[in-house]
Amino acid sequence: xxxxxxxxxxxxxxxxxxxxxxxxxxxxxxxxxxxxxxxxxxxxxxxxxxxxxxxxxxxxxxxxxxxxxxxxxxxxxxxxxxxxxxxxxxxxxxxxxxxxxxxxxxxxxxxxxxxxxxxxxxxxxxxxxxxxxxxxxxxxxxxxxxxxxxxxxxxxxxxxxxxxxxxxxxxxxxxxxxxxxxxxxxxxxxxxxxxxxxxxxxxxxxxxxxxxxxxxxxxxxxxxxxxxxxxxxxxxxxxxxxxxxxxxxxxxxxxxxxxxxxxxxxxxxxxxxxxxxxxxxxxxxxxxxxxxxxxxxxxxxxxxxxxxxxxxxxxxxxxxxxxxxxxx
Amino acid sequence: xxxxxxxxxxxxxxxxxxxxxxxxxxxxxxxxxxxxxxxxxxxxxxxxxxxxxxxxxxxxxxxxxxxxxxxxxxxxxxxxxxxxxxxxxxxxxxxxxxxxxxxxxxxxxxxxxxxxxxxxxxxxxxxxxxxxxxxxxxxxxxxxxxxxxxxxxxxxxxxxxxxxxxxxxxxxxxxxxxxxxxxxxxxxxxxxxxxxxxxxxxxxxxxxxxxxxxxxxxxxxxxxxxxxxxxxxxxxxxxxxxxxxxxxxxxxxxxxxxxxxxxxxxxxxxxxxxxxxxxxxxxxxxxxxxxxxxxxxxxxxxxxxxxxxxxxxxxxxxxxxxxxxxxx
Numbered sequence: 001x002x003x004x005x006x007x008x009x010x011x012x013x014x015x016x017x018x019x020x021x022x023x024x025x026x027x028x029x030x031x032x033x034x035x036x037x038x039x040x041x042x043x044x045x046x047x048x049x050x051x052x053x054x055x056x057x058x059x060x061x062x063x064x065x066x067x068x069x070x071x072x073x074x075x076x077x078x079x080x081x082x083x084x085x086x087x088x089x090x091x092x093x094x095x096x097x098x099x100x101x102x103x104x105x106x107x108x109x110x111x112x113x114x115x116x117x118x119x120x121x122x123x124x125x126x127x128x129x130x131x132x133x134x135x136x137x138x139x140x141x142x143x144x145x146x147x148x149x150x151x152x153x154x155x156x157x158x159x160x161x162x163x164x165x166x167x168x169x170x171x172x173x174x175x176x177x178x179x180x181x182x183x184x185x186x187x188x189x190x191x192x193x194x195x196x197x198x199x200x201x202x203x204x205x206x207x208x209x210x211x212x213x214x215x216x217x218x219x220x221x222x223x224x225x226x227x228x229x230x231x232x233x234x235x236x237x238x239x240x241x242x243x244x245x246x247x248x249x250x251x252x253x254x255x256x257x258x259x260x261x262x263x264x265x266x267x268x269x270x271x272x273x274x275x276x277x278x279x280x281x282x283x284x285x286x287x288x289x290x291x292x293x294x295x296x297x298x299x300x301x302x303x304x305x306x307x308x309x310x311x312x313x314x315x316x317x318x319x320x321x322x323x324x325x326x327x328x
Numbered sequence: 329x330x331x332x333x334x335x336x337x338x339x340x341x342x343x344x345x346x347x348x349x350x351x352x353x354x355x356x357x358x359x360x361x362x363x364x365x366x367x368x369x370x371x372x373x374x375x376x377x378x379x380x381x382x383x384x385x386x387x388x389x390x391x392x393x394x395x396x397x398x399x400x401x402x403x404x405x406x407x408x409x410x411x412x413x414x415x416x417x418x419x420x421x422x423x424x425x426x427x428x429x430x431x432x433x434x435x436x437x438x439x440x441x442x443x444x445x446x447x448x449x450x451x452x453x454x455x456x457x458x459x460x461x462x463x464x465x466x467x468x469x470x471x472x473x474x475x476x477x478x479x480x481x482x483x484x485x486x487x488x489x490x491x492x493x494x495x496x497x498x499x500x501x502x503x504x505x506x507x508x509x510x511x512x513x514x515x516x517x518x519x520x521x522x523x524x525x526x527x528x529x530x531x532x533x534x535x536x537x538x539x540x541x542x543x544x545x546x547x548x549x550x551x552x553x554x555x556x557x558x559x560x561x562x563x564x565x566x567x568x569x570x571x572x573x574x575x576x577x578x579x580x581x582x583x584x585x586x587x588x589x590x591x592x593x594x595x596x597x598x599x600x601x602x603x604x605x606x607x608x609x610x611x612x613x614x615x616x617x618x619x620x621x622x623x624x625x626x627x628x629x630x631x632x633x634x635x636x637x638x639x640x641x642x643x644x645x646x647x648x649x650x651x652x653x654x655x656x
Contacts, residue, residue, distance in 0.1 A: 074589045076591070104433075131562075144610055144619055145620075146612055151610060202611060202614065227485075227498070229498060230489075233487075233603065262434070274570050278570065282471065286530065288474045291474045
């Protein structure tokens with residue numbers, strides 16, 4: 001089914017506020033989720049309302065989001081156990097503020113959980129002319145390369161570069177599968193792909209329930225595992241627990257750089273645009289229609305769907321969100 | 329064959345200075361190459377003397393290494409077309425200086441080439457208590473995911489974290505193979521692994537010469553390609569050409585962070601050590617003897633070989649270096 005953008009946004013806000021999330025926080029979450037839908041990431045979109053409400057209800061009411069440590073080029077934010085969709089906006093905006101003054105910002109946030117698409121936050125900074133890198137460690141689900149005990153989160157990394165056109169945005173996870181994919185497979189009663197998870201005894205499994213009890217495998221062998229570990233260590237640096245056993249205390253790391261401190265910003269943006277064109281002009285491999293620039297598919301879908309003004313939604317998800325709103 | 333550490337260092341310095349590299353620069357290069365050997369990276373070690381001299385002789389004499397742009401938390405260094413083994417030391421030391429004062433440093437260096445093991449530079453900062461990240465883009469040899477035209481370099485990434493023990497060091501490349509491996513295969517007349525390179529027409533190849541004419545493939549599919557592209561864009565940010573056609577104008581990016589700006593440094597180091605122990609205690613997969621902590625193998629080999637005091641060297645490489653010294 002389809003909703004208008006305004007209807008979808010309103011639906012998400014009603015469900016979140018009825019669960020006890022404050023209006024301004026709910027509006028930030030809803031904007032993120034609807035944007036994910038427009039960008040074509042439907043599973044990271046409105047279905048997340050259900051997961052956020054479920055987690056929120058298990059928790060004590062959140063406290064304020066506060067800057068607890070600050071230097072010329074850095075800050076640490078206590079997220080007050082608010083959902084990271086909200087805390088990350090505070091953090092990236094703080095980083096942009098610091099960067100505007102001093103050219104570089106390292107901002108961390110802790111005491112927070114669930115953060116959505118990391119691309120969303122780095123794009124926000126890149127649209128203001130900054131290079132932005134963002135990582136987060138999450139609930140321990142991923143074993144290190146060669147092991148079977150879960151230790152790291154699915155630990156995504158995003159980095160965005162301003163250009164003369166849209167920002168060029170790279171957003172990757174570091175696990176062979178994601179919590180979202182495994183949860184979806186469990187709901188649908190479908191098996192996982194081979195080679196992405198082990199059960200609690202360390203045997204390979206395609207059973208989603210066994211994978212959730214056991215461990216996901218890292219993406220990309222020892223290199224991907226190393227990258228995941230680096231993201232874990234950056235999370236710890238900003239106050240995360242070394243290993244996160246529940247849905248709390250993620251460590252969000254943000255680096256924002258004003259290109260102007262390194263080279264003339266206009267020249268940099270032109271070069272990013274030039275590289276984007278060079279990638280798009282790369283001869284494709286046999287069987288590939290063309291070479292894709294990372295992130296550009298999402299940006300293109302957003303343009304098309306914004307023009308159409310509609311959000312795609314699974315009817316069952318719609319009904320479940322309406323239940324949360326007390327409308328059924 | 330084996331040399332003492334002093335003999336190997338002296339041999340490298342003699343060959344480099346005889347080619348025209350200044351004594352202090354040659355000493356920095358030799359220290360790096362001998363250390364690579366001790367850490368077990370023999371191909372990145374003394375054989376590199378040959379490649380460095382070959383490139384150096386093609387070039388005009390290098391200029392001075394100069395800081396050409398500086399802010400409170402950042403600097404840009406013009407490498408003067410000196411070899412990056414030397415420029416990177418200037419850059420990481422500058423970053424540590426800035427970081428000591430202001431807690432965060434972003435330092436870039438350009439107009440330089442060939443930089444060795446990135447782990448070497450980030451370890452240098454981590455031993456002084458700092459978290460350090462370093463990337464470099466290099467000569468275009470790698471096609472973006474789905475393409476066949478070379479665009480990115482082999483673009484490595486290293487990041488080091490201080491701990492109560494040795495730093496925890498992650499150092500990964502982002503290409504399916506390396507220039508060093510392909511050059512070695514060509515020298516030995518051996519084929520490449522399947523799936524790591526294409527010839528100039530984009531057909532898969534295991535012929536090293538064809539791979540050097542064509543393109544290497546990125547490691548890790550679209551995610552590894554995205555990471556490589558991010559490293560390319562950070563290189564451009566510090567003054568590299570968008571695409572590097574020869575052995576020059578690499579873009580070296582350094583981020584150094586004092587943990588103390590984010591949390592008490594002693595607590596951070598203790599947590600890094602704790603995570604290292606947790607990794608080492610992870611139950612191994614069937615068939616794996618144990619789970620390895622990234623970088624710890626190199627550190628362990630260095631300790632053993634330093635104690636033994638010897639450097640391992642291929643006799644043919646030794647003879648070729650002695651030729652460069654005019655000793656045969």
